[in-house]
Amino acid sequence: MDQLNYIAVEGVIGVGKTTLARLLAAELGSKLVEEKFEENPFLVDFYKDPTHYALSTQIFFLMSRYRQLQSLWNVDLFNSKVVADYIFEKDKLYAFINLDDRELKLYEDIENNLRQKLPHPTLVIYLQAATEVIMERISRRGREYEHYISVDYIEQLSEAYNYFFFNYTRGPLLVVNTNEIDYSKSHDDFKNLIAIISEPLTGVQYYTPKPELF
Amino acid sequence: MIFIALGTNLGAKSDNLIRACFLLEKIGIIKQRSSVFLTRPWGGIEQPDYFNCVLAFETLLSPEDLLTHLKEIEAAIGRETGERWGPRKMDIDILIYNDKVLNSPNLTIPHPFLTSRDFYLKPLLEIAPDLIDPRDNTRLEEALQKLNEEGKTTILKKVEIAPWTS
Numbered sequence: 001m002d003q004l005n006y007i008a009v010e011g012v013i014g015v016g017k018t019t020l021a022r023l024l025a026a027e028l029g030s031k032l033v034e035e036k037f038e039e040n041p042f043l044v045d046f047y048k049d050p051t052h053y054a055l056s057t058q059i060f061f062l063m064s065r066y067r068q069l070q071s072l073w074n075v076d077l078f079n080s081k082v083v084a085d086y087i088f089e090k091d092k093l094y095a096f097i098n099l100d101d102r103e104l105k106l107y108e109d110i111e112n113n114l115r116q117k118l119p120h121p122t123l124v125i126y127l128q129a130a131t132e133v134i135m136e137r138i139s140r141r142g143r144e145y146e147h148y149i150s151v152d153y154i155e156q157l158s159e160a161y162n163y164f165f166f167n168y169t170r171g172p173l174l175v176v177n178t179n180e181i182d183y184s185k186s187h188d189d190f191k192n193l194i195a196i197i198s199e200p201l202t203g204v205q206y207y208t209p210k211p212e213l214f
Numbered sequence: 215m216i217f218i219a220l221g222t223n224l225g226a227k228s229d230n231l232i233r234a235c236f237l238l239e240k241i242g243i244i245k246q247r248s249s250v251f252l253t254r255p256w257g258g259i260e261q262p263d264y265f266n267c268v269l270a271f272e273t274l275l276s277p278e279d280l281l282t283h284l285k286e287i288e289a290a291i292g293r294e295t296g297e298r299w300g301p302r303k304m305d306i307d308i309l310i311y312n313d314k315v316l317n318s319p320n321l322t323i324p325h326p327f328l329t330s331r332d333f334y335l336k337p338l339l340e341i342a343p344d345l346i347d348p349r350d351n352t353r354l355e356e357a358l359q360k361l362n363e364e365g366k367t368t369i370l371k372k373v374e375i376a377p378w379t380s
Binding site: 128130155158159162163166167175177203204205206207208 | 226227228229231232235236237238239240244245246247249250373
C-alpha cells in the first residue's frame with residue numbers, strides 16, 4: 001500500500017475540503033473519493049433533533065465511509081493516485097460529540113474493527129480556520145440542512161478537530177491555516193500548496209499561506 | 215535541541231495551540247509535539263484549567279531573539295478577541311536551549327521553574343526521556359520522580375481523543 005499515493009483532505013464542515021480535494025485530483029490526475037454526504041436519510045432529522053437521531057446518523061455515516069474507503073483496495077495500488085475529502089477517523093470525532101456513553105461504547109467497538117481493514121493515507125492535509133471564519137463560509141454556501149447547525153456545535157466540532165490533529169501521529173500531516181485563503185479563488189495559493197506537498201514530508205508541518213503579521 | 219512549553223486556559227484551547235504552531239513555524243521548525251495534559255492552574259489563583267504541552271523546536275534565532283518572538287506570538291494570540299468569542303490566552307516558555315545555561319535580567323535558561331513544575335517535565339520527558347539538566351548534569355527524570363513523591367503535582371490527566379471526554 002505504500003506505493004499508493006493517497007492524499008486525504010480534512011477539516012470542519014464548510015472549511016473547503018471538497019473544493020480543495022477536487023482541485024488536487026484534477027491537478028495530480030488522481031481518482032477522487034468524495035464523501036457521500038447528502039445521502040444520509042437521517043441527517044435532516046438529526047440537525048433538528050440531535051439526541052434522537054444521533055446513533056442512526058453516526059452508524060449510517062460510519063458504514064458509508066467504510067464502504068467507500070474499502071473500495072480503495074480495488075484501485076490499482078501501484079499506479080494510481082487517490083485524493084479523498086475525508087479520513088475514516090473523522091467519524092469518531094462526530095461520535096464523541098453526538099453519542100452518549102452507552103452508544104459510544106457500541107460505536108467504538110464497530111469503528112475499531114472496521115478501521116483496521118482500511119488503507120492509511122500517505123499524506124493528510126488538515127484545513128484549519130477560526131470558528132468565526134467557518135461559520136461565515138457555511139452561511140455563504142447555503143445548504144438547506146446546514147441552516148440547523150448552531151454556532152456552539154461548530155465551535156465544539158472545531159475544537160475536536162483541532163485537538164485531534166494537534167495529536168495526530170499516524171502519518172505525515174500538513175496543517176494549513178486557511179483563515180485568509182480560498183483555494184477556489186486563488187490559483188497562486190493552490191500552486192504554492194502543490195509545491196509544498198511535492199516535497200517529501202515527514203511528521204507535521206504547519207503552513208500559513210499568507211503572511212500573517214504578529 | 216530547543217524545547218518550548220505551551221500553556222493555554224482561555225478561549226478555544228486547541229485552536230490556541232494550533233495558532234501558536236502556525237506562528238512558530240514562521241521562526242523555526244517544530245520537530246516533535248508531546249501529548250496535551252490537562253493541568254490545575256499553578257499559584258493558587260482561581261482560574262480555568264490549562265492545556266499544557268511541550269514542543270521540540272529548531273531555530274537559528276538566539277535565545278534572546280527567540281524570547282522576543284515568543285512574546286509577540288503570545289500577544290498576537292491574546293489579541294484575537296472578538297466579542298462573541300471571548301478572551302484567549304497563550305503562554306510560551308523556553309525550557310531548554312541546547313545545553314545553554316544563561317542568567318540575564320530578561321531570560322533564564324533552563325527555565326527557572328523547570329524542575330518544580332510537572333506540567334513542564336512530564337510532557338518534556340515524554341518526547342525526550344533521557345534529557346539532562348545542563349545546570350548540574352542530573353537526569354530530569356529524577357526531578358519529575360521527586361515531584362511525584364512529594365505530591366507536588368498539578369497534572370490532572372492526559373487529554374484523550376476529544377478535549378471534553380473524561
